[in-house]
Amino acid sequence: MKALVFPGQGSQFVGMGKVLYDSRREIKDIMESANDILGFDILSIMFEGTDEDLKKTKVTQPAIFIHSVACVKAVDATGAQMVAGHSLGEFSALVANGVLSFEDGLRLVSKRALAMQAACDVNPSSMAAILGLNDEVVENVCSEIEGIVVPANYNCPGQLVISGETPAVEVAMLKLKEAGAKRALLLPVNGAFHSPLMQPAQEELAKAINETKFNKPIIPVYQNITTTAVIDPVEIKENLIKQLTGPVKWTQSVRNMIKDGANYFVEVGPGKTLQGLIKKIDSSVDTATAL
Structure with missing residues (x-):
């Protein structure tokens, strides 16, 4: 099909x-x-x-x-x-x-x-690709961070993009690396799409x-x-x-x-x-x- x-x-x-x-x-x-x-x-x-x-x-x-x-x-x-x-x-x-x-x-x-x-x-905001973690781990870390940061793109297993206020995204990137992410990369976009x-x-x-x-x-x-x-x-x-x-x-x-x-x-x-x-x-x- x-x-x-x-x-x-x-x-x-x-x-x-x-x-x-x-x-x-x-x-x-x-x-x-x-x-x-x-x-x-x-x-x-x-x-x-x-x-x-x-x-x-x-x-x-x-x-x-x-x-x-x-x-x-x-x-x-x-x-x-x-x-x-x-x-x-x-x-x-x-x-x-x-x-x-x-x-x-x-x-x-x-x-x-x-x-x-x-x-x-209107707001300083950004997105970041998180590689090498289960979706649930990314979701849990985002939910614990002060400010707006959410899972935005479930692209494939082990690749999830997060989106939100720039300070919250940056904190999430650090915490996700600590949680075992292989990479956490800011994306070249000018806003927090799908947030x-x-x-x-x-x-x-x-x-x-x-x-x-x-x-x-x-x-x-x-x-x-x-x-x-x-x-x-x-x-x-x-x-x-x-x-x-x-x-x-x-x-x-x-x-x-x-x-x-x-x-x-x-x-x-x-x-x-x-x-x-x-x-x-x-x-x-x-x-x-x-x-």
């Missing part, structure tokens, strides 16, 4: 999408429409910008979304029986399974990026999501918050809103997809990060890139 999976922030690279843009007229038209929707020339930044240009949240998130949806249009996505996306990738997954149009998806992604950036500017500090962004995004038409999906989406198959558009909306302040439970989602029959995962979008994570979750499944 084939599953399509869509990457999130961090998979961007200079030149992303150019091959897709040049491949077919219909893909070129879709990608060019993004400039009009966003109100700036994002394609030039994707194709010819600098790493620094691409790292800006208002650019990164729409760029990855555009690349991922263009990939869906360029490959044979038929035969897939489920979809999932890592954080931002959930929006791409919802276009692939018919819940959102490209235009509505891009508007929501842009709104999400701007709202997240604004929330980041309570994203509450202002969540409120803004919720308004936009509730004003957007969500169609009934053609195949289930395994959402970051629930980790299980969802087909009800109302529930999909609710989970998408909760995702901004809640953790990305990728390990649990992939395990549930495998339990429900997935044995072939196709990563749709820039990079190969998700393939690596999926292999660490269950080495028996097959993985591939869309292009």
Whole structure:
């Protein structure tokens, strides 16, 4: 059973999408429409910008979304029986399974990026990758620290990202090293994604999501918050809103997809990060890139 999976922030690279843009007229038209929707020339930044240009949240998130949806249009996505996306990738997954149009998806992604950036500017906050510990140990240490620091991304066994106020994250990193973590690395992001500090962004995004038409999906989406198959558009909306302040439970989602029959995962979008994570979750499944 084939599953399509869509990457999130961090998979961007200079030149992303150019091959897709040049491949077919219909893909070129879709990608060019993004400039009009966003109100700036994002394609030039994707194709010819600098790493620094691409790292800006208002650019990164729409760029990855555009690349991922263009990939869906360029490959044979038929035969897939489920979809999932890592954080931002959930929006791409919802276009692939018919819940959102490209235009509505891009508007929501842009709104999400701007709202997240604004929330980041309010409080000094950060994220850190913790390697080599059981999830329960990380959860327990975070719960004992003064200030806001929470598990944010359950990427694969032995790799959990924490998120929160910078002082609390730094204390957590020290305590987690003492608890036996192989490494504790600050990530090059400018805010505490998937933590309570994203509450202002969540409120803004919720308004936009509730004003957007969500169609009934053609195949289930395994959402970051629930980790299980969802087909009800109302529930999909609710989970998408909760995702901004809640953790990305990728390990649990992939395990549930495998339990429900997935044995072939196709990563749709820039990079190969998700393939690596999926292999660490269950080495028996097959993985591939869309292009």
